[in-house]
Amino acid sequence: MPAKLLQLVFDGVADGPVGIALDIVAAAARVVRAGLVDLPCGRQVPRHHIVSVTGEPVRTAAGRTLAVDGALALRGLGAGDVLVLPGLGMATPREIDAGLARPDITRGVELVARAAARGVLVAASCSATFVLAASRVLEGRQATTTWWLGPTFARRFPRVILRTDRMVVAAGNVFTAGTAFAHADLMLALLAHTLSPSLAHAVANLLLLDERASQARYMVMDHFRSSDPVVRELERFITANLARQVTLREMARATATSPRTLARRVATALATTPQQFAQRLRIAQAVHLLETTRRPVDDIAAHVGYADPAAFRRVFRRETGETPLARRTRSLVPDSE
Template sequence: MPSTLAQLVFDGIPDGPVGVALDIVGTASRLARAGLVDAPCTVPRHRIVSVDGAAIRTATKRTLEVDGALARARLGAGDVLVVPGLGMATPKQIAAALERRDVARAIELVARAAARGATIAASCSATFVLAAAGVLDGREATTTWWLAGTFAQRFPRVTLRPDRMVVDADGAITAGSAFAHADLMLAILARTTSPSLAHLVAKYLVLDERDSQARYTVMEHLRVSDPVVLALERFVASNVGRQVTLDEMARATATSPRTLARKVARALGTTPQGFAQRLRIARAVHLLETTQRSVEDVAARVGYADPAAFRRVFRRETGETPRARRARARRDSSHDR
């Protein structure tokens, strides 16, 4: 069992992730002490640390006292170091954050803790810190969906899985967006203490345990300004009722298939075929939410002759079935009225 679960915080960190982590670990400790878990388990000691041990200022300008310095924590085998999201929303902000003196020092300390055998974990944009430390090289990882293209370009030695909410790569755990730090902390509990305890904590705190952030990635192309990607979007949108080949997409964007694949991977972290599929699914989502057309009709209108195949792809891309998506849209609409 881990002896220490250290959460590293920086100036400007969002307040939410720190509070979420405290709530989850605190609830786990209370439930374990109350004997409400099937098997006995010990929750690790939870400490909040900064790079140098000094208090930090959160994104809302609150002073957060810490329990010590990461530089003196001496984390090793059996310990877990967690880095919450940095609160950075754009590639430019990420680049600037990685050049900060405290973050650069943290990157060195993260690499050192990993070398000593500690489990390293991060959520949202903090996954860039782990990748910069080399912790994720040769491993699978996820990150927040809107920064997937930037991550893939900056860290080509990492196998990025942007559709996954949590990726546990044996010593390095990463989580994407959409309340990612809660997902990360639950994954750490499941891995280091007991899956049943993690499930019980999620139940008590009314946290849904998600395994995919794919439903949030369907429209990620809206953040992209690359003219080749925009030309590809226009071509696919105008041919949304049929499957298009890579050669067709390359001709439509005045590129070679190889160049097109490279540009789409750099911008979006996927393939041209994967991007086209996401655009078709995005159109299907719109039809399901705004019309009464049958699932079969929607499938045909976005280029799927086989409704069963459409259902499989839709679920993989959005994390839910077409009927569930339509039902959820109706519930949300009724709540807004």
């Protein structure tokens, strides 16, 4: 009997991810039926069901009624089965707080914890990662979430090792993904993990889905701006000194704080360190120059404080998931490295 893949949906579920999951599982079944990929012996594409906590239809974020196949029943679920939570229409900290206090989501949190205890692989994307984290299955593990909610996630779940630069994070039997359309990446990762990497690759090719390891390239620096005046002053200081590397002591002096206080304020506001924040500002400026000028990459590296062009390329790739040349090519500003 094939394993089960259940999508657990709540009122406010994002419409796109639900459809993406349906398309990907259906495409996987077509690929296997056509003989394009051979699965390991005994493996089959899972049966896909959409379930809610009560078995009643839910109202999507777009205001549509979404029929479900029934209520989430844990009986019969175990190792080999997958429970996926598509992203919810919760885009702000206030909406996160209100959502996690809802009775249906509170009940969903309990069911997720019990499913994980039975050996079910559990996964979530976008703001549904908050539901997963509330079940405590992520404690002590790495995880990602939609990148602009990273600071909110880090404050609420300090025992989770947050990696907002990653599109998908696999931590044992728990998978998380970033923004709503990272649900496609999540589903492909689940196919690769539970069935076959070759199947996931074939489905990605069939549906013309890019392979994206990082969501860092999509981060807009304005979302990292904070109402904290210390953080705003730090940003001004770093921006005025992009051509050189500044020390933590210099940053603390410029913001009239101690290094320890500065680190605490930045961690609270941005869920990162002052040094990492400075690095992101430098890379953001580098991206801007790559997209809007024809300056050589080595000159841009020096302009944003990297005397060693090779080191700049390593940091740029780690932060954005691509090389400087790839970024320039996408922006249609011709040049070479």
